[in-house]
Structure formats: C-alpha cells, structure tokens
Amino acid sequence: MKFEQYNISPLIKQSLDELGFKKPTDIQYKAIPSILKGDDVLAIAQTGTGKTAAFAIPVLHILHQRDRYNTRHQVKCLVMVPTRELAIQIAEVFVKLSKHTNLTILGLYGGVEQAPQIKKLEKGVDVLIATPGRMFDLVSQRHIDLTRVDILVLDEADHMLDLGFIKDIRDVMRYLPSRHQTLFFSATINEEIKDLAYSIVKNPIRIQISPKDPVSKNVSHAVAYVEMDDKRFFLERLIKEFPEKKILVFVRTKVRAERVFAAMERVGIQTLTMHGGKEQDDRLKVMNEFKKGNTKILIATDVSARGIDIEGIDYVVNYDLPDVPENYVHRIGRTGRGVQKGQAISFCSTEEKPLLDQIQQYMDKDIRVMTIDKTAYIETITFTEETPNDNWQLLLDEAEQEDAKRKKKKKK
Ligand code: AMP
Numbered sequence: 001m002k003f004e005q006y007n008i009s010p011l012i013k014q015s016l017d018e019l020g021f022k023k024p025t026d027i028q029y030k031a032i033p034s035i036l037k038g039d040d041v042l043a044i045a046q047t048g049t050g051k052t053a054a055f056a057i058p059v060l061h062i063l064h065q066r067d068r069y070n071t072r073h074q075v076k077c078l079v080m081v082p083t084r085e086l087a088i089q090i091a092e093v094f095v096k097l098s099k100h101t102n103l104t105i106l107g108l109y110g111g112v113e114q115a116p117q118i119k120k121l122e123k124g125v126d127v128l129i130a131t132p133g134r135m136f137d138l139v140s141q142r143h144i145d146l147t148r149v150d151i152l153v154l155d156e157a158d159h160m161l162d163l164g165f166i167k168d169i170r171d172v173m174r175y176l177p178s179r180h181q182t183l184f185f186s187a188t189i190n191e192e193i194k195d196l197a198y199s200i201v202k203n204p205i206r207i208q209i210s211p212k213d214p215v216s217k218n219v220s221h222a223v224a225y226v227e228m229d230d231k232r233f234f235l236e237r238l239i240k241e242f243p244e245k246k247i248l249v250f251v252r253t254k255v256r257a258e259r260v261f262a263a264m265e266r267v268g269i270q271t272l273t274m275h276g277g278k279e280q281d282d283r284l285k286v287m288n289e290f291k292k293g294n295t296k297i298l299i300a301t302d303v304s305a306r307g308i309d310i311e312g313i314d315y316v317v318n319y320d321l322p323d324v325p326e327n328y329v330h331r332i333g334r335t336g337r338g339v340q341k342g343q344a345i346s347f348c349s350t351e352e353k354p355l356l357d358q359i360q361q362y363m364d365k366d367i368r369v370m371t372i373d374k375t376a377y378i379e380t381i382t383f384t385e386e387t388p389n390d391n392w393q394l395l396l397d398e399a400e401q402e403d404a405k406r407k408k409k410k411k412k
Helices: 010-019 026-037 051-066 084-097 115-122 132-140 157-162 166-175 191-200 228-241 254-266 280-292 325-332 350-363 374-383 390-411
Strands: 041-044 075-080 105-108 125-130 151-154 181-186 205-208 219-225 247-250 272-274 297-300 315-318 342-348
Touching: 010 051, 010 084, 026 041, 026 051, 026 181, 026 205, 041 051, 051 075, 051 084, 051 125, 051 151, 051 181, 075 166, 084 105, 084 125, 084 280, 105 115, 105 132, 115 125, 115 132, 125 132, 132 166, 157 166, 157 181, 157 191, 166 191, 181 191, 228 247, 228 254, 228 315, 228 342, 228 374, 254 272, 254 297, 272 280, 315 325, 325 342, 325 350, 342 350
Parallel strands: 041 181, 041 205, 075 125, 075 151, 105 125, 151 181, 219 342, 247 297, 247 315, 272 297, 315 342
Antiparallel strands: none
C-alpha cells in the first residue's frame, strides 16, 4: 500500500512526497491506522525503522483535522524524549511533515536560552517535543499548559529509564487530562519497561517489529579482529579507501574520541567529535557540519549519539565494542535507515572478545567475521602515513621470519 491510498490530509501527503516517502515502512504500516483510530499504542521498534514518522504522520493528521485554535501556552501533543539530539531530530521530522499545514511545532531542550522558547510557547504550540528537565522548568513557570494535551508520545522509553527519567514520566501524567491517547515507543523491552508501559497505556495495540532480529535487514554488519593499537590504521585505511563515504565511528569514552581525532589528524584526515564533554552550541555545530557532509567522519560516544539521525550514513565503525550489548544494535541502527542500505564493521581486540560474546548472546546470533589474513593485516598497518610504531614492526618481523621459514622448507 502506498501513502497515496491513505486516508490522511493531502497537505501531509504532499510533504511525504517531497521527502520521497512513497510506501510506509513496517512500523508505519502497523501503527498509523491504529493511531488514526485513537487507540493507545505500545510499539517495540528500533531507530532506523521509520518510527518517528509512524507517530508523526497520524498525530499531524489528527491535529490538522481537529483544526482547533491554540490558546496561550497550550500544547496539543506532547512528545517526551530522553535527549536534546532526539528532540531536535524529531522536531525536524514534524516540521517537514507539517510544512503545508498551519500546525506549530516546537523542540524544547535545555542547554540553550529559555527566552526564545518562552516566546514561541506564548501563543501555544500544537506539537511540543521536549526533554523532561527544561519542560518541567517551564511548566512550573506556567509557560507551558499541559491540561489540554490530546496525545502523549513517549519515545525511546527504554533510554528514558536508563537515564533515570522514570519519575518525570510519572510526574507528567499528573498534568495531563485524564482522557488522552498514549503512544509508547521503546527499542527494547524488559519487565521494568512493560510495567511502566502498562501503567500509562489503556488497552493498547501492541506492535513489535522484527523481534527475533533486532538489527535492521538493511544493515550488513561484520566484525574484524584488530588489536587495540592497530585500530587507528584500519580506520585510516577505511576512510582513505572510501573518501566519499559518510562514516560514524563509535568509541567508548570522550578521551578515546579525542585520541582518535588526533590520530586521524596526524595522517591528514579531518574528523569531528561528539561526546558528553561538548557544549550544546558545539554539538549543534558538529551535527550541522556532519549533516551537510562538509566533514564526513564523526567520532562519537554512545550517549552523545543516541538521538542521531543523519541521512546517508554509509558506514558505522565500532572502533571500540560497546560495553552494553544493546548499544551494538543502537549503534549500527544509525546506518541503513528507512529504505537505505548500510554497512557496519566492528573492530574487536583480544581483550574485547568477552564483549563480542555478550553481544552475540544478546542478539542470539553470531556476527559475520571478516577475516583479515596476515598479509592484509600487515599491509593495513604499513599503509599508514604515520610514523610506524613498534607494534607493526614486530608483526613485520614475524611475517618475515615466517616467510624465511617457508622458503627454507621449500628448498628442503
Ligand atoms: P526513524 O526510525 O524514525 O529514526 O527513521 C529512520 C529513517 O527512515 C529516517 O531517516 C527517515 O527519513 C526514513 N524514513 C522514514 N519513513 C520512511 C519511508 N516511509 N520511506 C522512506 N524513508 C523513510
């Protein structure tokens, strides 16, 4: 079924057309009709599946149809999200989809000045996409009135719980009118999330997208055994072999991010970094730069990257394996979004093998191993423009010795 055949406003269809969205993704196909009917929805879907549009399309249609005018400070749909990046990204999707309607959208998050946000809130907004901190701040200052919210969306509920927002989720319910529609989205599900979900949704329609394989079909992913000290050479080679590709590189800590940045700089590769140590202004600048593609390589930590949705990421590189197995899925879900294809490669060192085992257990599946034979390995660490280190010299010596042995054998 195509979007053309959906019973939604032509103004929204026009935006879908402009965005190049022709057919709904799985989650959209399953969620949109129920949301339009007014049902509560409980959906387990990872990023990259098209889940944002799965709620944004029907929400906008519902609000557009009601066509009631906003009064001061009132909000019609509240989307609660765990991070600023996610707030920005979801607001962007709403803005694009509502472009031809009169609906007003506002992304609200901390770390930036309040005054412009307050000004926008004065006239009321149809869709408010907010992180809890700043929202409660403005609610208590009476700049936001949540008593007329028709639809509550909780996005990345699992991440909200990880970040300790459970109390905020419960608190927000106190402000909402007793009759409202709730749309609950989470990438993963466990007992705690189930408890939370069932305490706030009513007879929900349950939707689960590919529960057995949490990795999108569009992502082909593999692991390569690369020792810690050699990882930078492999990254360098990948980047130099594919200069046109947009690559998102994940590292464990902000210190590692800056280290990899410096290592790439030494070999003439310009990269960007994104981690918890960056100011909000900087983060926005980095995201813009990467989005525009001026710089094609972004080195990020898990937390900072959680909300990232950048179109056309060709490669995700797990420079370090994630400590938490679920993050593997989140990370590689940054590529192969919507209907695009993506690739992911993880560098696993000897000491990281237990982490790899945990990830495979979590996914109940082995990750394909990209075998690098010794020659290719040595070629990669000699390929660098950096002054070679002792480590590869050792490997070279080893290879030479083996070669000599082989020749000797042949002679015999
Ligand atoms: P999300 O899971 O919401 O983060 O969306 C992932 C990506 O899929 C985004 O980059 C969207 O632009 C893209 N997308 C969402 N819905 C569709 C669709 N129906 N057709 C093509 N691309 C889509």
